[in-house]
Amino acid sequence: MKMSKCKLLYVTLASSLTIFATACGAKKTDSSNQTIKFSQNVPKKAIKKVGTLTYALENKSPFTGIFLSEIADTSPDAKAAAPGDESLFSINDQYQITDKGAATLKLNHRDNTAKIKVKDKVRWSDGKPVVAKDLEYYYEILANPKVQTTQYTSSLANIKDMAEYHQGKVKEISGIEMPDVPNEKTLILHFKELKPAMPNAASGFYWEHAAPYHYLKKYHSKN
Secondary structure, three states: OOOOOOOEEEEEEOOOOOEEEEEOOOOOOOOOOOOOOOOOOOOOOOOOOOOOEEEEEEOOOOOOOOOOOOOOOOHHHHHHHHHHOOOOOEEOOOOEEEOOOOEEEEEEOOOOEEEEEEOOOOEOOOOOEOOHHHHHHHHHHHHOOOOOOOOOOOOHHHEOOHHHHHOOOOOOOOOEEOOOOOOOOEEEEEEOOOOOOOOEOOOOOOOOOOOOHHHHHHHOOOO
């Protein structure tokens, strides 16, 4: 029987904004009957306030290294990004969104809206505050027809003008409102109708993350 080395994906997490990955190759052999053992002992070291965490992921397929959750669609990418890709919301034991997270959610059944407000002390790893534009920009990426992400779903089309923006018929999503200014903390989503699952996490009707617009805007194209 030929012995082979498994593929290891070495990922260095420098911050939630900068995550780098490399992969080492391996020979193609049948390892279905082999048992892979990893050491269970982890060396204990002093905790640093600022530092770099390096860890390995085992995977048989190529590693894409896409760490924005709105365009990533593979499990290794999601696992690598998880430590820095935090949700805006906290949930209880029934998976209902609470007010204890980085942002709060308030549904208005009369107006068919969802008001998302980021708390004042929430910041990115570089010290910049998380603002409404960071939340709004996620929807621009998700619905952009040129991005063609698998994360865009029919549930998101419940936001007014989201489907039209995705189809390239309009240049702005009228169902997304920043009532103050983009650098403030409040985002309001206007839906065609509210759904019973909306108070729960992972309902799919709104995105539960933010994108660092101040960092990503230099890569943004209006064309």
